[in-house]
Amino acid sequence: MSEASAVPGKSMTMIEAINDALDVMMARDPDVVVLGEDVGYFGGVFRATAGLQAKYGKTRVFDTPISECGIIGVAVGMGAYGLRPVPEIQFADYIYPGLDQLVSEAARLRYRSAGEFIAPMTVRTPFGGGIFGGQTHSQSPEALFTHVAGLKTVVPSTPHDAKGLLIAAIEDNDPVIFFEPKRLYNGPFNGHYSEPAIPWARHPDSFVPEGHYRIPLGEARIVREGEAVTVLAYGTMVHVAREVAERQGIDAEVIDLRTLVPLDIVTIEASVNKTGRCMVLHEATRTGGFGAELAALVQERCFYALEAPVERVTGFDTPYPHSLEWAYFPGPVRIGEAFARLIAA
Amino acid sequence: MSASIPGGNRPKLSLHVPEPRYRPGDPVDFGHLAIPAAGAQPRPDETCDAGQTHPLCLDLIRVLGDDDLAHGAWNPGLDAATLIRMLRLMALTRAFDARMVRAQRQGKTSFYMKSTGEEATAVATALALDAEDMVFPSYRQQGVFIARGYPLTEMVNQIFSNRADKLKGRQLPIMYSARAQSLFSISGNLATQLPQAVGWAMASAIRHDSRIASTFVGEGSSAEGDFHSAMTFAAVYNAPVVFNLVNNQWAISSFSGFAGSERTTFAARAIGYGIAGLRIDGNDPLAVYAAVRWAADRARSNAGPTLIEHFTYRAEGHSTSDDPGQYRSAAEGSEWPLGDPIDRLMRHLVALGVWDAERQAAMDAELDAEVRTAMREAEANGVLGHGLHHPFRTMFEDVFETLPWHLAEQNEQALHERHVKFPDWSDDADLGADPGEAR
Numbered sequence: 001m002s003e004a005s006a007v008p009g010k011s012m013t014m015i016e017a018i019n020d021a022l023d024v025m026m027a028r029d030p031d032v033v034v035l036g037e038d039v040g041y042f043g044g045v046f047r048a049t050a051g052l053q054a055k056y057g058k059t060r061v062f063d064t065p066i067s068e069c070g071i072i073g074v075a076v077g078m079g080a081y082g083l084r085p086v087p088e089i090q091f092a093d094y095i096y097p098g099l100d101q102l103v104s105e106a107a108r109l110r111y112r113s114a115g116e117f118i119a120p121m122t123v124r125t126p127f128g129g130g131i132f133g134g135q136t137h138s139q140s141p142e143a144l145f146t147h148v149a150g151l152k153t154v155v156p157s158t159p160h161d162a163k164g165l166l167i168a169a170i171e172d173n174d175p176v177i178f179f180e181p182k183r184l185y186n187g188p189f190n191g192h193y194s195e196p197a198i199p200w201a202r203h204p205d206s207f208v209p210e211g212h213y214r215i216p217l218g219e220a221r222i223v224r225e226g227e228a229v230t231v232l233a234y235g236t237m238v239h240v241a242r243e244v245a246e247r248q249g250i251d252a253e254v255i256d257l258r259t260l261v262p263l264d265i266v267t268i269e270a271s272v273n274k275t276g277r278c279m280v281l282h283e284a285t286r287t288g289g290f291g292a293e294l295a296a297l298v299q300e301r302c303f304y305a306l307e308a309p310v311e312r313v314t315g316f317d318t319p320y321p322h323s324l325e326w327a328y329f330p331g332p333v334r335i336g337e338a339f340a341r342l343i344a345a
Numbered sequence: 346m347s348a349s350i351p352g353g354n355r356p357k358l359s360l361h362v363p364e365p366r367y368r369p370g371d372p373v374d375f376g377h378l379a380i381p382a383a384g385a386q387p388r389p390d391e392t393c394d395a396g397q398t399h400p401l402c403l404d405l406i407r408v409l410g411d412d413d414l415a416h417g418a419w420n421p422g423l424d425a426a427t428l429i430r431m432l433r434l435m436a437l438t439r440a441f442d443a444r445m446v447r448a449q450r451q452g453k454t455s456f457y458m459k460s461t462g463e464e465a466t467a468v469a470t471a472l473a474l475d476a477e478d479m480v481f482p483s484y485r486q487q488g489v490f491i492a493r494g495y496p497l498t499e500m501v502n503q504i505f506s507n508r509a510d511k512l513k514g515r516q517l518p519i520m521y522s523a524r525a526q527s528l529f530s531i532s533g534n535l536a537t538q539l540p541q542a543v544g545w546a547m548a549s550a551i552r553h554d555s556r557i558a559s560t561f562v563g564e565g566s567s568a569e570g571d572f573h574s575a576m577t578f579a580a581v582y583n584a585p586v587v588f589n590l591v592n593n594q595w596a597i598s599s600f601s602g603f604a605g606s607e608r609t610t611f612a613a614r615a616i617g618y619g620i621a622g623l624r625i626d627g628n629d630p631l632a633v634y635a636a637v638r639w640a641a642d643r644a645r646s647n648a649g650p651t652l653i654e655h656f657t658y659r660a661e662g663h664s665t666s667d668d669p670g671q672y673r674s675a676a677e678g679s680e681w682p683l684g685d686p687i688d689r690l691m692r693h694l695v696a697l698g699v700w701d702a703e704r705q706a707a708m709d710a711e712l713d714a715e716v717r718t719a720m721r722e723a724e725a726n727g728v729l730g731h732g733l734h735h736p737f738r739t740m741f742e743d744v745f746e747t748l749p750w751h752l753a754e755q756n757e758q759a760l761h762e763r764h765v766k767f768p769d770w771s772d773d774a775d776l777g778a779d780p781g782e783a784r
Binding site for chain 2: 074075076078081085
């Protein structure tokens with residue numbers, strides 16, 4: 001990667017990149033505070049906040065009661081005071097007790113007060129499966145949040161993006177839900193779960209520049225250019241789609257959306273108008289998922305360029321099972337067959 | 346246990362569903378309420394251990410006695426000018442309420458909520474706090490807005506959702522926001538303001554600020570999880586916050602038993618959380634002032650949060666949308682043993698020899714004129730449903746800090762629909778048009 005020679009930095013895991021982003025922002029902005037279950041002395045169950053309390057003190061990085069309603073609620077109040085809170089919800093599966101504070105309060109505070117009060121918070125939360133988390137540690141609830149007017153929804157897929165997007169999210173004056181694909185914390189999972197795990201160190205996008213940089217919210221990234229078919233994906237599925245395309249020899253253009261709201265519609269339209277074929281892909285359950293929104297947008301805006309029906313590849317409409325995790329996961333078979341249908345049409 | 350008889354000979358379980366003592370038409374006797382004499386309650390030091398306040402959670406702090414004089418350790422010793430100011434603000438709140446209900450009945454707005462009988466809980470609280478202390482109100486604290494000098498005209502503009510409404514006609518009437526007066530935006534969802542107040546207080550403590558937070562919740566919505574999250578966080582972080590739980594006995598048609606009042610007092614919840622708690626006669630403005638001042642001083646000196654139960658009575662309906670005659674006895678209001686807060690303070694001032702019926706009548710007339718003037722000013726900016734609302738584009742503003750593409754597209758669609766409905770409409774017409782011209 002060219003950046004490696006141009007700017008100082010180093011290879012990091014996604015967890016290290018997230019930790020680095022928090023470190024950079026806490027050093028730059030005294031308004032940034034980090035709170036959540038086990039985030040303080042211990043540094044978080046995934047180590048995302050490791051070392052931050054020792055560096056910035058107990059009143060800027062602290063543990064909370066096990067109360068997501070309370071965590072989000074106090075973060076709204078801290079934002080009203082003028083702080084820039086970064087609450088962690090330990091697993092996205094645990095976020096529901098805080099939903100009213102997110103949906104009814106944080107999302108609409110700017111609107112209902114006509115700008116008198118804002119909720120400049122970034123809610124970090126690990127999401128997605130692939131770690132044998134069972135039905136309460138594997139969910140991908142992004143569509144619950146993309147549906148809410150006033151929330152931004154971000155999903156990184158690489159250490160480089162995780163840092164730049166998290167910094168942009170923290171600096172954003174609107175509430176951001178920052179979903180961290182926990183299967184990617186330690187390596188770029190390609191969907192082949194029985195093969196040896198690949199460390200981030202061997203992936204070019206693990207290069208993380210030093211210091212402050214931001215990736216603007218609302219800008220997708222073309223991960224792999226192609227002419228035959230467009231894949232719209234985010235998080236873990238970006239890597240899986242790319243691997244399937246490469247192993248099957250599909251000339252696929254894989255787009256990492258990075259931000260679901262606001263969505264980079266320009267990049268999507270340009271790609272689908274070029275390829276005429278489109279797959280929407282996510283790990284979340286199918287019905288009412290964000291893929292439905294993507295399929296509708298592509299149909300509305302690129303209909304006359306389409307050569308085939310939009311393929312929607314998702315998890316099944318079941319809770320995420322423990323022993324049958326890989327039967328649920330939209331892996332290489334499901335994606336590969338969708339590629340085949342798209343190319344054949 | 347026999348397999349053929351479920352439960353065998355164990356007693357059958359029965360579900361208890363609370364029922365209020367009095368329904369429409371019932372005679373009312375509040376003799377069961379323990380009303381201690383004014384001045385009987387001890388007043389611990391503001392920085393005492395929380396446990397010293399816990400007997401007061403099961404008591405009722407009262408200052409104004411049946412003799413209309415102030416008694417005991419909780420007497421805040423306010424001078425006559427302050428007492429008259431308090432009376433005036435409570436009376437202004439009541440006059441405003443009366444005028445706004447009339448405006449709602451005349452179709453000038455969709456909705457209103459009075460605070461009749463509860464004026465002391467808001468006004469005396471506001472006077473006991475510093476002006477810079479951040480208040481996170483619920484929906485029946487118009488007295489706080491009025492006491493902090495938020496202009497009546499602004500309030501009516503909001504209630505009428507007109508073109509001068511600072512909130513751009515977005516919020517249900519009475520859901521004000523007044524940052525300049527340190528008053529947080531009112532939600533409309535219940536009890537959400539409690540953890541927010543705690544978060545604000547925590548932020549103030551993180552910053553070594555000297556301002557504290559105070560918040561209000563009804564006894565009914567104290568059943569929400571947010572209440573308990575807020576109590577836990579406040580206790581854990583010793584947050585400088587004063588919780589005002591206004592127990593007005595009724596949550597729309599559900600009596601306080603549905604929030605747990607059959608078992609203990611609401612103030613007693615402080616005991617479980619290990620924070621200070623006070624239970625006060627909410628119709629006694631001096632008791633309200635003294636208790637809130639005590640709790641504010643406690644919070645300001647890093648001695649921690651306080652839960653105050655204001656024991657009062659909702660003398661009118663929940664809002665303009667319900668008729669209390671359908672679910673409770675009309676005699677409750679007249680039999681309420683703690684009287685009316687405005688009447689009690691007025692009689693106290695008379696007893697002190699600094700007030701009389703003539704001055705009271707003159708003040709009432711003056712306040713009514715003040716409210717009428719504010720309403721006339723606001724009405725010139727339009728009333729709900731008669732044009733003079735904000736431009737359509739404002740519907741899409743403030744969803745985010747900047748307008749994303751999808752909202753820009755939807756804005757175009759809204760403007761297009763308006764042109765279809767009103768072909769002669771000009772995009773600039775909204776703010777300058779006469780009533781009826783722009784719709």
